[in-house]
Amino acid sequence: MRDLRGPGTVWLVALAIIAAAFPAASQQVPHRGGAVTIALYQEPELLNPYLATQTASSEVIILTVEGLVAVNDKGEYYPQLAAELPTGANGGVSPDGKTITYRLRPGLTWADGRPLTCDDVKFTWEAIVTPKSGAVATSGFDQIQAVDCPTPQTAVVRYKDYYAPFLSRFRWILPRHATGDPVGMTRWEYNRKPLGSGPFKIAEWASADHITLVRNEHYRVKEQPYLDRVIIRIVPSREVGKQLLRTGDVDIVWDLVESDVPELRGVSGVRISSPPGPDAERLVLNLADPALDGPPAEAVKQHPHPVLGDPRVREAIELGINKREITSKLLYGLATIGTNELHIGWARCATPPSSYNPAKARRLLEEAGWVSGSDGVRVAKGARYAKDGARLRLKIQTTTGNKLREQAEQLLIEYMRAIGIEFYIENVPSPVLFGSWSSGAFRKHGRFDVLMYTTNPDVDPHSQVEGYFASWNMPTADNGGTGYNYARYQNPQFDADIKRAGSVPDLTARRVAYCDAMKQLVQDRPHIYLYDRARLHAYRDRLAGWAGTPWENMAWNAQGWWVGR
Amino acid sequence: MSRYLLRRLMQSGPLLVLISVAVFVLINIVPGGPTAAYENNPRLTSQDLARIEHELGLDQPIHVRYLHWLGALLRGDWGYSLVSRRPVLTEIGERLPNTIYLLGVTFLVTMALAIPAGMLSAVRQYSLFDHATTTLAFMGQSVPIFWFGLVLIIVFHVTLRNPLTGTPLLPGGGMYTLGAPFSVGDRIVHLLLPVAMLTLATAAQYVRYMRASMLEVIHEDYIRTARAKGAADRRVIWTHAFKNAALPLVTIVALDLPTLFSGALFTETIFSWPGMGRLFFDSALRFDYALLMGIIIVNAALIIFSNLAADLVYGALDPRIRYV
Numbered sequence: 001m002r003d004l005r006g007p008g009t010v011w012l013v014a015l016a017i018i019a020a021a022f023p024a025a026s027q028q029v030p031h032r033g034g035a036v037t038i039a040l041y042q043e044p045e046l047l048n049p050y051l052a053t054q055t056a057s058s059e060v061i062i063l064t065v066e067g068l069v070a071v072n073d074k075g076e077y078y079p080q081l082a083a084e085l086p087t088g089a090n091g092g093v094s095p096d097g098k099t100i101t102y103r104l105r106p107g108l109t110w111a112d113g114r115p116l117t118c119d120d121v122k123f124t125w126e127a128i129v130t131p132k133s134g135a136v137a138t139s140g141f142d143q144i145q146a147v148d149c150p151t152p153q154t155a156v157v158r159y160k161d162y163y164a165p166f167l168s169r170f171r172w173i174l175p176r177h178a179t180g181d182p183v184g185m186t187r188w189e190y191n192r193k194p195l196g197s198g199p200f201k202i203a204e205w206a207s208a209d210h211i212t213l214v215r216n217e218h219y220r221v222k223e224q225p226y227l228d229r230v231i232i233r234i235v236p237s238r239e240v241g242k243q244l245l246r247t248g249d250v251d252i253v254w255d256l257v258e259s260d261v262p263e264l265r266g267v268s269g270v271r272i273s274s275p276p277g278p279d280a281e282r283l284v285l286n287l288a289d290p291a292l293d294g295p296p297a298e299a300v301k302q303h304p305h306p307v308l309g310d311p312r313v314r315e316a317i318e319l320g321i322n323k324r325e326i327t328s329k330l331l332y333g334l335a336t337i338g339t340n341e342l343h344i345g346w347a348r349c350a351t352p353p354s355s356y357n358p359a360k361a362r363r364l365l366e367e368a369g370w371v372s373g374s375d376g377v378r379v380a381k382g383a384r385y386a387k388d389g390a391r392l393r394l395k396i397q398t399t400t401g402n403k404l405r406e407q408a409e410q411l412l413i414e415y416m417r418a419i420g421i422e423f424y425i426e427n428v429p430s431p432v433l434f435g436s437w438s439s440g441a442f443r444k445h446g447r448f449d450v451l452m453y454t455t456n457p458d459v460d461p462h463s464q465v466e467g468y469f470a471s472w473n474m475p476t477a478d479n480g481g482t483g484y485n486y487a488r489y490q491n492p493q494f495d496a497d498i499k500r501a502g503s504v505p506d507l508t509a510r511r512v513a514y515c516d517a518m519k520q521l522v523q524d525r526p527h528i529y530l531y532d533r534a535r536l537h538a539y540r541d542r543l544a545g546w547a548g549t550p551w552e553n554m555a556w557n558a559q560g561w562w563v564g565r
Numbered sequence: 566m567s568r569y570l571l572r573r574l575m576q577s578g579p580l581l582v583l584i585s586v587a588v589f590v591l592i593n594i595v596p597g598g599p600t601a602a603y604e605n606n607p608r609l610t611s612q613d614l615a616r617i618e619h620e621l622g623l624d625q626p627i628h629v630r631y632l633h634w635l636g637a638l639l640r641g642d643w644g645y646s647l648v649s650r651r652p653v654l655t656e657i658g659e660r661l662p663n664t665i666y667l668l669g670v671t672f673l674v675t676m677a678l679a680i681p682a683g684m685l686s687a688v689r690q691y692s693l694f695d696h697a698t699t700t701l702a703f704m705g706q707s708v709p710i711f712w713f714g715l716v717l718i719i720v721f722h723v724t725l726r727n728p729l730t731g732t733p734l735l736p737g738g739g740m741y742t743l744g745a746p747f748s749v750g751d752r753i754v755h756l757l758l759p760v761a762m763l764t765l766a767t768a769a770q771y772v773r774y775m776r777a778s779m780l781e782v783i784h785e786d787y788i789r790t791a792r793a794k795g796a797a798d799r800r801v802i803w804t805h806a807f808k809n810a811a812l813p814l815v816t817i818v819a820l821d822l823p824t825l826f827s828g829a830l831f832t833e834t835i836f837s838w839p840g841m842g843r844l845f846f847d848s849a850l851r852f853d854y855a856l857l858m859g860i861i862i863v864n865a866a867l868i869i870f871s872n873l874a875a876d877l878v879y880g881a882l883d884p885r886i887r888y889v
Binding site for chain 1: 595596597598600612613614615616617618620624645648649650651656659660718722723733737738739740743744833834835837839840843844847851852
């Protein structure tokens, strides 16, 4: 035993440590093989990217279908099937911005080995714009005049007019040879078993149980994907998914909410992915008289909301809300304080969060002609639009069955009571809140005071920012209830900014225009942004290569995923 | 008898139509609709939504849509799911075998347990066995079934481990191990917990019926007569008593048979079982009118016919009952 204490022992021990460290080091290098199981608590409806509407569907689609251009985890475009992003400098965008030329990567193939060419790009456009194809989102594609194929590797897309979000189109390319007649798109075999060019291909789909994807042997990066298989396990609820993650039966649980995180934080081997996302929970304030049925812009001017029509009241409401307390108390610090519609992404416009200042809020309300009443609720005395004696009372509505929102409402009621505003709750099921004009939904028809829900801009924010705030987008009987300017907000300066943002091809110029528009919004407060949510998923640490993104589905980089031995 | 059967069958037709009208109206007056889920999708413009509603026929008045649906059904066309766009019968056909498999096994286990237990409990009234059985049955009926299912998972899937491999003792969900080759053992292991959960509730109910009706029968005069003439105990119980005591149970079992189609929502949800209960629930949440109507109509038809079957079987078993 004594011999072991010699200097040689030190070297032996050192060697042993190095040797022990080696397997760990070799695990840092991606290697092929293995499988990853993902728990989805919703079954995809179908897997045709132009028919599917639910996120659960695109979570699977992204493993197998690719597009010309995709978006990375920073919200920036990158070429996927295209060799490079079309810009004015490389001749991809014509001077008038109407003609976009995509050069495809050389030697592209579908998962069945057949070549992927410009003809498939052309077919994708044809299929979507074919009347009665059933394609769900056609916007942008209906602005295209023609797709030309001068060579199999060159796709020239000619728009009728300049179309600002052109880079976000052709996110998914359909194979002409493995689909069918566009008129019967909803009956395509493809819808259950899409053929793509991505890292994996669909092998089997057992209804309500699982979907198995296997490696695409024709994937264009030789050593990728690393995984042999990705299994989508369809579970009945998040709770079941979380349980399966704890026991190691699944490797990834999709789409958690903030309250799921504390219980998973302590579990060994489990990691939480929480990149901040574009989803913003907000209060939508009705600036029009809620007694009117879908009033157009001129009518809103003549009949503003008796309470919310006054910008001082809107400012008081925002100053009275302790947003920091909401994020820390209800969201476990996983959300950031809301500021404006474009708080993230390439068009990001940083504006400071509102301060919590109940004293100033009370002052503003006094100024606006709302004086303290006998029971603490203010009453009108010389208010701008309300009759004297009217109580400062507002209805707040959100979706039923959402605990987080119900708790947030309780806090809001307290905050408002502290400054003399009475909020009362009348929650409805989400299909009722988000119903269509024809179904008589009160949100569309403008019969509400305050709504609370989450919505988010797309990678290209134009349709969201224009749709929610441009004066021409108020849903009315004349336009059949199109548009989603539910606040019935109108501001000529904002309208001009947003028109400018939608008419120049240069991304920098657009960003400036959007930021000008955001400054108008922050000042006028048609929406009050409460908090911005992170995209939450949990995964086991045997999975390597994960990179959380709020902009695409979680498996956006699954070709680079691998598992430890 | 055949006239009675004919009359009942002829009544079923209008009854089914009435049910379908009522259901169609009800699910359509619920606010919201199949496109409600699209409303918050920033990629969809209002024009897109209007076009989708038009393509799905949702912009037509309700009576037109009903007649359209009924006409298609009479031609044998059940329509297409508004969500998956697949034929309604394909959707049902994929789930139905799973539900029949789960509930069929449960049914057999329940019968094998409940009938002997109920009989023995009645024959040995106030014995220790009787007390134990009635207490258990009472518990089985009182315990919330979803809670019992969760307890089963915690005990057999989370807490208890296989001593050899360290893996959970029993699987906590699914019909089979994903990716593993087919094996009967694997299937049986996956059945244990959901069947236990379902059996507890149904067996408890059947035990109570069986015991009550057996108690009633063994105090009848003809049982005393049978005993007086010296018939063996076994013969008295099985030949004289059981046949008569089983009559009410036949009705109850017949009325329960449609659940083989409609599925068991709680059990399927807790144990990730891809069955009809979840299909129905999901299609209701997604406002999938076509699929909902399909499931409800088949279910209504099964209930009507199992009622008829219960009446006919009862008549066949009990000579005192005659239908004209």
